[in-house]
Each structure stands twice: as structure tokens, then as C-alpha cells.
Amino acid sequence: MAANHFGASLFHSTTRKPSSLTNQSAPRTYQTPHRFNSNVLLHKLAIRASIEDQNHTGETNNDSQNDPQTLDVRTIFKDSSRFEFAPTRDSPSRQRPLSVNDLSNSIRDGSRIRVAYQGVSGAYSETAAEKAYPNCEAVPCEQFDIAFQAVEHWLVDRAVLPIENSLGGSIHRNYDLLLRHRLHIVGEVQLAVRHCLLANHGVRVQDLKRVLSHPQALAQCEHTLTKLGVIREAVDDTAGAAQFVALHKLKDTGAVASVGAAKIYDLNVLAQDIQDDSDNITRFLMLAREPIIPGTDRPFKTSIVFSLEEGPGMLFKALAVFAMRNINLTKIESRPQRRHPIRQSVESNNGSLKYFDYLFYVDFEASMADLNSQNALKHLKEFATFLRVLGSYPMDISLT
Numbered sequence: 001m002a003a004n005h006f007g008a009s010l011f012h013s014t015t016r017k018p019s020s021l022t023n024q025s026a027p028r029t030y031q032t033p034h035r036f037n038s039n040v041l042l043h044k045l046a047i048r049a050s051i052e053d054q055n056h057t058g059e060t061n062n063d064s065q066n067d068p069q070t071l072d073v074r075t076i077f078k079d080s081s082r083f084e085f086a087p088t089r090d091s092p093s094r095q096r097p098l099s100v101n102d103l104s105n106s107i108r109d110g111s112r113i114r115v116a117y118q119g120v121s122g123a124y125s126e127t128a129a130e131k132a133y134p135n136c137e138a139v140p141c142e143q144f145d146i147a148f149q150a151v152e153h154w155l156v157d158r159a160v161l162p163i164e165n166s167l168g169g170s171i172h173r174n175y176d177l178l179l180r181h182r183l184h185i186v187g188e189v190q191l192a193v194r195h196c197l198l199a200n201h202g203v204r205v206q207d208l209k210r211v212l213s214h215p216q217a218l219a220q221c222e223h224t225l226t227k228l229g230v231i232r233e234a235v236d237d238t239a240g241a242a243q244f245v246a247l248h249k250l251k252d253t254g255a256v257a258s259v260g261a262a263k264i265y266d267l268n269v270l271a272q273d274i275q276d277d278s279d280n281i282t283r284f285l286m287l288a289r290e291p292i293i294p295g296t297d298r299p300f301k302t303s304i305v306f307s308l309e310e311g312p313g314m315l316f317k318a319l320a321v322f323a324m325r326n327i328n329l330t331k332i333e334s335r336p337q338r339r340h341p342i343r344q345s346v347e348s349n350n351g352s353l354k355y356f357d358y359l360f361y362v363d364f365e366a367s368m369a370d371l372n373s374q375n376a377l378k379h380l381k382e383f384a385t386f387l388r389v390l391g392s393y394p395m396d397i398s399l400t
Contacts, residue, residue, distance in 0.1 A: 112137045114156040116147040122239035122261030124193055128284040129160040132189040142236075144173055148181040151289060159287040160189065164331070166281040168216040174285070175335050175361055178305070178390055185303050185391025187286035190398060195221050195275045198242050198267040199254040205270050212241035213256035221256055224274040230254070242267055286393070293369075294392035300367030301330065303390040306380060307337065307359050314383075315360070321379040322364055325372050331363035359386075368392035 115136045117125035129138045139156050141147040147159040164170045178185075195217055199208065210231040211218070218225065218232045225232055235241045241255035246265035254270065255261075262269050294300055308314045322329055337357040366373040368389065381387050 113158060114139050116141050116150045116156040116159040118142075118144050118147055118161060119237035120239045120243055122242060122258060122264040123237050124191060124239075124258060124282065125160060125162060125237075125284070126239070127258070127260065128162075128189050128191045128282070131191060132160050132187060132284070132286050133158065144177055148177050148183060148287070151183055151287060152181060154289075157288070158186075159183070160284050161287065162282050163285045164283050165193070165216060165220075166279060167220050167275075167277055170333055172335065175333060178285075178361075179359065179388075183287040183289060184291040185285050185393055186288045186292045187393045188301065188396045189284045189286065190396050191282050191284065193220070193275065193280045193282050194258070194273055195238075195256050195280075196259055196262060196269050197224070197254055197271040197274050198245065198257055198262045198265075199270055200246065200249060200251065201266075201268050203251055203254070203268070203270075207252060208254045209252040211254045211256060212244060214238050214241070217256045220275045220277070220280055223276045224271070225256075239264075283396075285391075291391060292393060294367040296367050296369050299365065299395040299397065300369075300392055301363055301365055301395045302368055302373060302392040303361070303363050304377070305359055305361045305386075305388050305390060306384040307357070307386040308383070309385055310357075317383065318360070318380055321376045322362075325376050327372065327376055328365045329362060330365055331361070333361040334358045335361065361390075365395070 113133050113136045115129040115133050116139045117123065117129045118141050119125050120140050121138075123140070126138050126140070129136060136158075139150065141150060144161055147156075147161055150156045151159045161174050162171050163174050195213075197205070197211070199205075205228065208228065208230050210233055211225055211228075212233050212235050213221075214237050215234040217238050218234060235244065238255070238257040239261045242257040242261040242265045244250075245253055245255045246267055255267070256274070259269060259272070261267070294302075306318065308318055319329070319332075335358065337359055364373075366376075368374065368377075369392070373392075377387065377389070
């Protein structure tokens with residue numbers, strides 16, 4: 001275990017006092033109603049916070065204290081009127097998505113792992129969650145941030161969230177949330193995305209005047225939608241678009257979503273595989289409160305984030321620590337430092353020369369149990385201003 005000490009030290013502990021929840025968006029009017037006992041959940045949160053305060057020194061969350069949008073936990077249980085969407089005869093009963101205004105109770109039967117995903121029932125993320133954790137209880141969340149918080153607050157056990165798509169590129173929001181929250185990447189799952197054009201029964205393709213879907217889904221079907229001459233309107237997720245079309249019984253509006261969403265919301269499939277490129281793969285991350293112990297018995301991938309001083313060749317120097325050890329990089333992504341987006345040069349005579357300050361996210365094909373990987377990060381740590389291991393986890397080599 002001594003060889004793994006350096007790798008383990010770079011992982012941040014996630015057992016901490018639950019933070020306040022941040023209101024990202026108002027609940028939508030087309031979600032199904034949900035009832036829960038808010039007093040029970042408040043009591044449980046109070047007990048958990050009391051226990052953790054006694055057992056830990058307590059890391060204060062400065063972001064929550066300084067964020068004007070941060071809410072006290074007692075403000076999240078406000079009732080609001082909602083439309084009820086009755087399930088069809090063949091569709092399963094559906095949970096309404098978790099939101100910051102009313103999170104579901106954390107009482108579990110102990111027999112199934114609870115996995116959070118963003119969207120509503122029928123979303124591609126739900127399919128990815130079920131692929132990652134077969135027979136799990138998939139729990140829908142309104143926003144990506146809510147899924148992160150659901151894991152942190154022990155309302156669910158895991159979260160499965162998209163990080164990149166082969167056509168649309170990176171999901172920048174989730175890169176930022178990986179750094180903001182203290183969850184660990186414990187796995188990945190790759191899902192082939194097959195888009196369908198859905199509409200209510202009796203609606204023909206020529207009747208459509210507009211089509212709703214997630215922005216990336218609309219972009220991935222641009223050629224087909226352009227030929228149809230329809231207006232494209234972006235919504236939060238593909239299944240939510242299908243739900244909206246079905247709920248309001250729209251006759252001139254379709255949705256780009258999955259076959260599964262068509263079955264759940266009793267919509268007709270007007271066309272299948274309407275994406276411009278058949279090789280449409282989305283990569284999802286599996287997130288947990290604690291990291292897994294990396295191994296060397298199968299292919300592993302490690303994800304890190306770091307920052308560097310400004311200067312010629314600094315990024316080249318950082319990437320060289322992997323190249324000189326024959327470690328293959330599979331992904332590099334830069335994101336601006338949100339707390340310090342601009343850095344002023346100390347070498348400028350008048351102090352006016354400024355640079356954008358960036359974080360670099362890197363994935364590489366190696367396990368943190370490998371001494372070669374540990375030495376690479378030791379080397380990087382010598383000149384990086386910040387370094388954090390987001391996870392070392394088994395690679396998904398399937399494309400289904």
C-alpha cells in the first residue's frame with residue numbers, strides 16, 4: 001500500500017457537513033406532483049449534521065456563504081402547483097425530478113442502489129444510469145447541479161452525468177461542477193445515441209412547424225431538421241421535450257428524443273435515426289462520495305485537473321511529464337478559473353498586461369496504482385500551482 005500513498009493523498013475526502021442547496025431554476029409546470037414529509041427530512045439532516053460536527057473539525061464552505069443564491073435548507077420545501085401527467089397503460093410510473101425546492105425523501109428499502117441523472121424519465125441519461133448500474137433505482141433531477149448535491153446529501157448513492165459527446169464536444173457545465181463539488185469519478189459509460197422524431201398520434205411530418213429538444217440533440221440532427229423546414233426550440237433535455245409535447249397534446253410540434261421516451265409518453269415515432277452522423281456516442285461519468293481503489297487488472301483511466309503559472313512552454317512542460325513516461329492522453333480541456341479569471345503580469349512595467357487564467361482537465365490511460373502514473377503526477381506537482389485527482393477508474397470499451 002506504500003506505493004499508492006501519493007495517489008491516495010491527491011484524492012479529497014468527501015465526508016463533510018452537507019452544504020446548503022443552490023436554486024438553479026424554477027420548477028417546470030409540466031412535472032408530475034410529489035408528496036413527502038419535509039419535517040422528517042429536516043430532522044434527518046439535522047441529526048446528520050450534528051453527528052458530523054462532533055466527528056470532524058468541519059470544513060466551511062466559503063462558496064455557500066458568499067453566494068447570494070444559497071438557500072437555507074428549510075426554504076426548499078415550498079409547495080407549488082403542478083400539472084399531473086397520467087402514465088399510459090404500458091408505461092411505468094415515473095418520479096418527478098428532484099429540484100432544490102422539493103427533494104425526495106432519502107428513505108430506502110436497502111435493496112437497490114439509487115442513481116441520480118439529469119432529466120426526466122426516458123432521457124438518454126437514464127439509459128446510461130441503467131447501463132452503468134443494472135437494476136438500479138434511477139432518480140431524475142432537474143439540473144446537473146441537483147444531481148451532484150443529491151449524492152453529497154446522501155439522497156442517492158451515485159450520479160451518472162454526461163461529460164462529452166463525439167459530435168457536440170464537451171459538456172462544460174459538468175467540468176465546472178466537478179471542481180465545485182467533492183465527488184469522485186468511479187467509472188465511465190459510453191452510450192450510442194439514436195435520435196427519433198416524435199409527435200402525438202395522428203400528427204404527420206408535414207404538419208410539424210416546430211421541433212423541441214436539447215440544444216445538442218437539435219445540432220446533431222441539423223441536416224434532417226433543415227430539410228423539414230421546422231423551427232427549432234431548445235429545452236433542457238430530450239425526454240422533457242417529449243413529455244411537454246405529449247402533455248399539451250400539441251398538433252404542430254414534434255420532439256427529438258429516444259424510442260424509450262416515445263413509449264413512456266405514448267408518442268408516435270415519425271422517423272428513426274435522424275442524427276446526421278451514425279457514430280454519435282456520449283460519454284458519461286459515474287460519480288460517488290468516495291473514490292474506488294484503483295487496480296491494474298484491467299484498463300484504467302485517470303482524470304485530473306491542474307493549473308499552471310503563466311509563461312512560455314508551461315503547458316508543454318506539463319504534458320511532457322506524461323509523454324516521457326509513454327502515458328497516453330485521451331482528453332484535454334481548458335476552463336477559465338472562475339474565482340480569478342484574469343491574472344495581471346508582475347513583469348509588466350505599467351502593470352497593465354493581463355492574461356486569462358485557466359484550469360486544465362486531463363484524462364490519461366493509466367491507473368493510479370501504477371508507479372509510472374504516480375511518478376508523473378509527482379513530477380507535475382513540482383511546478384503546478386494546483387493539482388487534484390478527480391478519479392482513477394476502469395475504462396468503458398463498449399459502444400452500446
